[in-house]
Structure formats: C-alpha cells, structure tokens
Amino acid sequence: MDLRKQQIAFYTALLFGALAAMGWGLKTAGIQGAMFGFFASFTLGGGLMCIWERSVVRSAFSLMATFCGVAGLFILLGHDFLAMAQILIYVGGILVLILFGVMLTPPDLNERQLPRVGLGVVAVVGALAFVGAKVAAVVNWAQAETLPPAETKAEQIGAAFLRADGYVIAFELAAVLLTVALVAAVYIARRKPSDLIDLTEEGGY
Amino acid sequence: MEYWDGMKAIAPELWLTGFALLALLVDLLTKGRNSRTVGYVTLAGLGVTALALMGQSERVTAFGMVEVDAFGRFFKLFTLAALAVVCVFVMSDRRERQHGIGEYYFLLLGAAVGIFFMVSTNNLLLLVLGLELLSLASYSLAGFHKGNKASAEAALKYVIFGGLSAGVMIFGISLLYGLTGTIDLAEMATLGGEGLPRGLVSQLAASPIPVGIAVTMVLAGFAYKISAVPFHFWTPDVYQGAPTPVTTFLAVASKAAGFGALLRFLGVMFVRGDVQGLVADYGGQVGLLIAVLAAITMTVGNVSALGQSSLKRLLAFSSVAHAGYLLMGVATMNNEGFSAALYYMAAYYFMNLGAFGVVLYFEGVNGNDHIDSLKGLGRKAPLVSIVMVAFLVSLTGLPPTMGYYGKFLLFTAAIDNGMTWLAVIAGLNSAISLFYYFRIAKALFLEEPSDESVPRTQPIFTGMLTAFGVCTVLFGLYVSPIMQWVVSSMDLLG
Amino acid sequence: MTVPNEHLLFLAAILFAIGVCGFFVRRNSIMVLLSVELMLNAANLTFLAGSRMHSTAARPELSGPIFAIFVILVAAVEAGVGLALVIALFRRKQTVSLDQLNELGD
Numbered sequence: 001m002d003l004r005k006q007q008i009a010f011y012t013a014l015l016f017g018a019l020a021a022m023g024w025g026l027k028t029a030g031i032q033g034a035m036f037g038f039f040a041s042f043t044l045g046g047g048l049m050c051i052w053e054r055s056v057v058r059s060a061f062s063l064m065a066t067f068c069g070v071a072g073l074f075i076l077l078g079h080d081f082l083a084m085a086q087i088l089i090y091v092g093g094i095l096v097l098i099l100f101g102v103m104l105t106p107p108d109l110n111e112r113q114l115p116r117v118g119l120g121v122v123a124v125v126g127a128l129a130f131v132g133a134k135v136a137a138v139v140n141w142a143q144a145e146t147l148p149p150a151e152t153k154a155e156q157i158g159a160a161f162l163r164a165d166g167y168v169i170a171f172e173l174a175a176v177l178l179t180v181a182l183v184a185a186v187y188i189a190r191r192k193p194s195d196l197i198d199l200t201e202e203g204g205y
Numbered sequence: 206m207e208y209w210d211g212m213k214a215i216a217p218e219l220w221l222t223g224f225a226l227l228a229l230l231v232d233l234l235t236k237g238r239n240s241r242t243v244g245y246v247t248l249a250g251l252g253v254t255a256l257a258l259m260g261q262s263e264r265v266t267a268f269g270m271v272e273v274d275a276f277g278r279f280f281k282l283f284t285l286a287a288l289a290v291v292c293v294f295v296m297s298d299r300r301e302r303q304h305g306i307g308e309y310y311f312l313l314l315g316a317a318v319g320i321f322f323m324v325s326t327n328n329l330l331l332l333v334l335g336l337e338l339l340s341l342a343s344y345s346l347a348g349f350h351k352g353n354k355a356s357a358e359a360a361l362k363y364v365i366f367g368g369l370s371a372g373v374m375i376f377g378i379s380l381l382y383g384l385t386g387t388i389d390l391a392e393m394a395t396l397g398g399e400g401l402p403r404g405l406v407s408q409l410a411a412s413p414i415p416v417g418i419a420v421t422m423v424l425a426g427f428a429y430k431i432s433a434v435p436f437h438f439w440t441p442d443v444y445q446g447a448p449t450p451v452t453t454f455l456a457v458a459s460k461a462a463g464f465g466a467l468l469r470f471l472g473v474m475f476v477r478g479d480v481q482g483l484v485a486d487y488g489g490q491v492g493l494l495i496a497v498l499a500a501i502t503m504t505v506g507n508v509s510a511l512g513q514s515s516l517k518r519l520l521a522f523s524s525v526a527h528a529g530y531l532l533m534g535v536a537t538m539n540n541e542g543f544s545a546a547l548y549y550m551a552a553y554y555f556m557n558l559g560a561f562g563v564v565l566y567f568e569g570v571n572g573n574d575h576i577d578s579l580k581g582l583g584r585k586a587p588l589v590s591i592v593m594v595a596f597l598v599s600l601t602g603l604p605p606t607m608g609y610y611g612k613f614l615l616f617t618a619a620i621d622n623g624m625t626w627l628a629v630i631a632g633l634n635s636a637i638s639l640f641y642y643f644r645i646a647k648a649l650f651l652e653e654p655s656d657e658s659v660p661r662t663q664p665i666f667t668g669m670l671t672a673f674g675v676c677t678v679l680f681g682l683y684v685s686p687i688m689q690w691v692v693s694s695m696d697l698l699g
Numbered sequence: 700m701t702v703p704n705e706h707l708l709f710l711a712a713i714l715f716a717i718g719v720c721g722f723f724v725r726r727n728s729i730m731v732l733l734s735v736e737l738m739l740n741a742a743n744l745t746f747l748a749g750s751r752m753h754s755t756a757a758r759p760e761l762s763g764p765i766f767a768i769f770v771i772l773v774a775a776v777e778a779g780v781g782l783a784l785v786i787a788l789f790r791r792k793q794t795v796s797l798d799q800l801n802e803l804g805d
Binding site for chain 1: 701702706707710712713714715716717718719720721724725727729730732733734736737740743744747751759761764765767768769771772773774775776778779780782783784785786787789790795
C-alpha cells in the first residue's frame with residue numbers, strides 16, 4: 001500500500017473507532033457515556049496520530065487533540081480547575097514551546113521511513129496494555145453507583161496549597177523547581193559567541 | 206506558630222536555597238569576572254547548612270511531609286560533603302572558570318535542595334518534586350559545556366532517559382494512589398481497610414499483582430537515579446560526556462540520593478515495625494526482586510567495564526557495578542542490610558570522589574582520559590598515582606581499605622538473610638573487577654612513560670586527594686567512627 | 700458521571716502504552732520528549748480515577764487532583780529544559796535525530 005492509502009485507512013479506522021466508542025457509551029451510560037466516548041477517542045486518537053504521523057508538525061498538532069481530550073475528561077470528572085490548568089499549560093504553553101522547537105529544527109528525513117515498529121515494540125505495548133487491563137480488572141475498584149462525584153473547587157485547592165498541614169511545602173518546592181528550570185533553560189538555550197568555543201579542547205586543570 | 210516551627214525544622218533547606226540565590230546574585234554583581242568569589246560563597250553556604258543540620262537533634266515532622274531524622278541527616282551531610290569536594294574540583298579546573306559560573310553553582314545548590322527533600326519525605330508528591338529538581342539540575346549541568354558536542358549529546362541522552370523513567374515512576378505512583386487512596390508511604394503501609402478499600406493491605410488481600418506492577422514501576426524511577434540495570438544505559442555516555450566535576454556529582458551525590466530515597470521508600474513501606482503483617486510479607490518478595498536486579502546489575506557493570514579504554518567510561522561501569530553491591534544490602538530488607546549499605550555509601554564517598562579527582566588531575570595533565578595516556582605517570586606524579594592505587598584497591602574491595610570492610614558487611618548481611626547465592630555472585634564479580642582496576646594500576650606503574658614532561662601540580666588539589674587516600678585506608682583499619690555514625694543514623698525503621 | 704472507573708483506567712493504561720510505544724518508535728528527539736508528555740497525561744487520568752474512587756461525600760480525597768497539578772508542572776519544566784537541550788545540540792550538530800548521537804562511546 002502506498003502512503004496515501006495507508007493514511008486514508010488509518011484515519012478511517014480512527015473515525016470509526018471514535019463513532020463506535022461514542023455509540024457504545026450512549027448505549028451503556030446515556031449522554032455522559034457518549035461524552036466520555038467522545039473525549040476518550042480524542043485522547044487516544046491524538047496519541048495514536050502523534051506516534052503514527054511521519055511529519056513532526058502534524059504529530060505535534062495531533063497532541064493538541066490529546067491534551068484537549070484529557071481536559072474534557074477532567075471536566076467530565078468534575079475537576080474544572082484542573083481542566084483549565086491543563087488547557088492553559090499544555091495547549092498554551094508546552095505545545096507552543098514544542099512548535100518553536102519543531103520550527104527551529106529542520107524536518108528529519110529519517111522519520112520518513114516509519115516502520116521501526118519492530119515486533120519487540122509491539123510486544124512491549126501489548127504487555128503494557130495487558131498490565132493495564134489486569135490492574136483495572138483485578139482490583140476491587142468501587143462500582144459506578146457507589147461513586148460520589150469527586151469534585152475539586154479552586155478554593156479547596158488554594159486552601160490545600162497554603163495550609164501548614166496541607167501542601168504548602170510542596171508548593172514552595174515547586175517554586176524552587178521552576179526557578180531552577182528557568183535558569184537552566186535560559187543558560188542552555190541562550191547563545192553568546194563565547195558559548196560556541198569548545199573549552200574542553202584546551203587542556204584543563 | 207505552626208509555620209514558624211516548620212520553618213525552623215527545615216532551616217537547612219532554607220539556608221541552601223538562600224545561598225543558591227546568593228551565588229547567582231554575586232555572579233551578577235561581579236559580572237562573572239571573579240568566579241572564585243562565587244565558589245567561596247557556595248562553600249560558605251554548604252558550611253552554614255551543615256552547621257544548621259548538626260544543630261538538629263530531635264525527630265520531628267514538618268508541615269506534615271518533611272521528616273527530620275538522623276537517617277535523612279546522614280544523606281544530607283553526605284550530599285554537602287560531596288558538593289564541597291565538587292566545588293573544589295570546579296574551582297581548580299581551569300576550563301570551568303570561563304563563563305556561566307554563577308549558574309553552575311546555582312544549579313549544584315539547587316540539585317542539593319532537591320536531594321534534601323527527596324531523602325527526607327514519606328510523601329510521594331514531595332519525593333517526585335525533589336527527584337525532578339535533582340534531575341533537572343543534573344540535565345543542565347551535564348550539558349553545561351555548550352560548546353562541546355559530547356557534553357550536549359550527553360545531556361540530551363540524560364534528559365530523554367530521565368523523561369522515560371519519570372513518566373514510568375509517576376504512572377506507578379498514580380497506580381499506588383489509586384490502590385491505596387493516599388500518597389503517604391506510612392499511611393499506605395499501616396492503614397487497614399475499613400469501609401473504603403484504603404491501605405495496601407486490603408489490595409494485597411484481593412490480589413498482589415496490581416501492587417507488584419505499581420511498586421515495580423516506582424522502582425524504575427529509583428533504578429534510573431542509582432543507574433541500576435535495566436535503567437543504566439545513560440550512565441557511560443553521560444559520565445563520559447559531562448564535565449568531570451559534574452560526573453563526580455552524578456556518581457556520588459545523585460546516586461547516594463537515589464539510594465537514600467529508595468531505602469526510605471522500602472523501609473517505611475515494607476520494613477518498619479508498624480506495617481501490617483501482609484505488607485511486610487510482601488516486602489520479602491520485593492526484596493527478592495531487588496536481589497535479582499542486584500545480581501544482574503553488578504554483572505553487567507563489571508563485564509562491560511572490562512573492555513573500556515576511556516577512564517570515565519570505565520568508572521561509569523564501575524559505578525553501575527557498585528550500585529549492584531549496594532542493592533545487595535537493600536535486598537535484605539532489614540536493619541542489618543540497610544546499615545551495611547549506609548556504611549558502603551560512606552566508603553563509596555571516599556573512594557569514588559578520590560578516583561574521579563585523580564581522573565580530573567590526569568585529564569588536566571594529558572588532555573584526555575584514555576587509559577593508554579596514563580602510561581608511566583607513576584614515575585612522573587608518584588604521590589597521586591599511589592593514592593589512585595589506594596582507591597582502586599578499595600573499589601575492588603581488598604583489605605586494608607574502607608571498600609573491604611563495606612563489602613564484608615554487605616556479604617555478611619546477604620548471607621545472614623539466606624541470600625548466599627547473591628554473595629557468591631558478588632564475590633565472583635569482585636574478582637572480575639580486579640582485572641580492569643589492575644589495568645589502570647599497570648598503566649600507571651608498569652609501563653614506560655611516552656615522554657619526559659613533568660606535570661604541573663596544585664598543592665590544594667593534590668593535598669585533598671592525598672587526604673582522601675589516607676581516609677580510605679585509615680577508616681578501613683579503624684572502622685568504629687564511621688560505623689557509629691551509621692548505627693546512630695539508622696533510626697528509619699525504629 | 701456514570702461511567703465506571705474501570706473504563707477510565709483502561710483509557711489511562713492505553714494512553715500510557717501509546718506513550719511508551721512512541722518513545723521507542725520515534726527517532727526525533729522532540730517527538731520522544733512528547734511521548735513522555737503522553738505518559739504523564741495517562742498518570743493524571745489515573746490520579747483522578749483514584750481520587751474519585753476514594754472520595755466520600757463527607758471527605759473529598761484531594762491529594763489526587765493536587766498531585767495531578769504538580770505533574771502538569773513537572774511536564775512543563777521537563778519540556779522546557781528538554782527543548783533547550785535539543786536546541787543546544789542542534790546548534791552544534793545540525794540534527795535532532797537520536798540515530799545521529801554518536802559522539803560518545805569507545
């Protein structure tokens with residue numbers, strides 16, 4: 001099969017998968033099930049596209065679908081603050097950063113021949129999916145009827161961040177983490193003429 | 206008042222953070238012209254932090270997450286001591302004085318803050334944040350020589366493997382959280398299921414498989430930090446490509462931090478007296494998994510080290526092998542083995558810092574780190590070469606050195622706990638390691654020098670190396686001071 | 700929401716598997732870093748599923764969502780530093796392909 005046909009087959013399969021997920025959700029859990037199917041197919045479809053697409057730009061953009069799908073699932077679970085953070089940070093921050101990276105580097109020709117999907121990788125992925133299924137099936141996860149909606153409000157999170165018996169120390173450590181990351185990234189990425197001299201070539205000590 | 210008490214308990218961490226920012230500020234104010242000043246500021250910061258640490262004696266929990274205890278203090282003082290030596294390395298390395306020195310010290314101190322938190326918390330959230338802080342600082346330090354292709358490549362490899370292991374570890378933690386309903390290790394181990402299935406014990410009663418998967422995934426994160434198989438691939442490349450002081454930092458401080466966090470994770474979750482019976486039994490199986498990993502790790506490390514011609518790569522594989530020996534103590538899952546691992550860590554401090562210091566010295570003399578270029582240096586630089594032999598003897602585990610006594614303790618712990626097979630494998634491995642350590646000694650002393658040039662020396666640097674050599678032998682003969690410190694530090698399980 | 704928790708966990712496990720697969724399949728270092736983001740997103744979904752399972756109406760279980768916020772932060776800083784390193788390498792070697800990382804070794 002040539003490239004074009006492969007792509008058509010791949011996207012058709014994704015579309016039908018998404019429709020099936022939504023239909024199944026609608027049948028088993030009503031409108032919320034359909035929503036779940038919708039967001040889930042966004043999430044997984046984006047992820048699959050990301051590793052299947054050969055072009056880096058398309059892969060990066062397909063991640064937007066994943067991130068938005070996950071944000072939708074967050075809303076469905078009642079965590080609207082988290083969903084907002086997800087959209088702001090992932091779609092607004094990380095993805096833009098990635099696109100900068102993609103544009104600063106030229107297209108990579110090696111990536112054109114995808115089939116590095118050896119048997120080993122397929123086996124690994126199969127095993128992982130099996131593991132996931134095992135965890136989900138074996139554990140006595142509570143049933144849907146008994147589950148209360150777990151909701152977080154921004155106030156609750158804010159209070160937990162700042163209470164001494166809450167997460168204040170993690171919050172502060174996150175601040176240190178961000179400072180270190182900022183200094184590190186700026187140092188590594190900035191360019192001065194002197195930076196390009198290979199200092200290690202003249203003997204040290 | 207609650208905040209104030211908590212702040213007092215984490216005073217060392219606060220001092221360290223403050224001095225990290227000060228180092229950056231001083232560099233800014235001196236416009237990078239006076240790099241020594243920044244080095245002295247950093248050393249002062251390490252000293253103040255050490256004083257603040259030694260002032261602590263009571264055992265408290267700050268902010269509900271940070272455990273201030275003697276076990277954490279051991280690893281914190283260890284980190285400070287290692288960082289002080291790394292600072293001296295940086296200050297005496299001509300290549301490091303050129304630019305960005307403020308960032309260099311800032312990142313080193315930032316990494317230390319990460320280590321401080323990761324070795325002193327039972328809370329998985331704080332553990333992840335501390336680990337990430339250490340990782341991020343290490344990534345950028347590994348790539349600090351931007352002009353050097355090898356350094357940039359090493360950093361990229363490091364960040365990519367680091368990302369994988371962080372992803373796997375965080376997913377494992379999320380599974381643990383889903384299984385137990387808490388991110389606090391002590392609660393996981395002690396809660397028993399009333400009402401909702403909280404705590405590990407109810408999940409283990411239902412089925413041990415998911416718990417095993419989750420714990421294995423978390424262990425992957427630790428395996429990466431301590432460079433245990435199968436997460437050791439980055440080690441030789443990063444050790445070779447990174448600036449040598451950074452390599453020293455990664456090999457000593459970062460690895461010790463990984464072990465500190467691993468010991469606390471396993472100790473609090475499976476070994477402590479107050480954990481539920483079923484959980485403690487399960488801990489035995491986790492110990493068996495670690496024993497297998499230890500055997501594979503030391504074998505892979507030693508066998509790969511045999512064919513190396515670059516000293517830094519050789520020491521990298523040797524550090525993988527040492528991770529295996531240390532894991533042997535961890536695998537016993539009791540006080541004896543953990544103490545042995547702690548003692549071996551102290552031995553590892555002296556012999557590895559010393560060995561990397563000598564590599565730095567030879568690199569300065571020869572401009573590269575190939576074993577062939579060491580030929581005949583025993584005649585040109587006798588003092589450093591003799592000291593290097595002491596380190597090599599200790600790394601092999603022969604008497605009369607710290608390495609010997611440490612290995613003796615580890616072997617005893619393994620045999621006492623019914624892991625004789627592991628001790629046998631470790632013994633065979635020590636024999637293999639003799640070959641490649643001897644190759645270095647042979648190059649130094651038994652071969653003719655290729656030219657007659659006499660290397661320059663820096664008295665402080667040579668003096669420090671000699672002191673390490675003396676300590677390696679002295680504490681190997683006179684074990685009680687370090688042993689006492691180790692015994693008093695093992696309050697983790699009590 | 701009436702969807703059972705198992706489905707959420709399946710979803711997270713598959714997303715994680717896709718991330719791991721991407722990590723090993725792609726040769727472009729930027730895409731490899733992105734695969735890690737997929738894994739972290741899967742972890743976040745699991746955290747929320749866990750929080751949902753252990754919450755009661757009287758005692759909402761907050762540590763899951765809060766952990767998820769910090770995971771987003773960790774993902775952001777890793778992407779930032781990782782990309783800085785990719786760009787630094789690109790300046791020296793004019794490539795971002797993992798296949799061409801060959802400076803190191805014996």
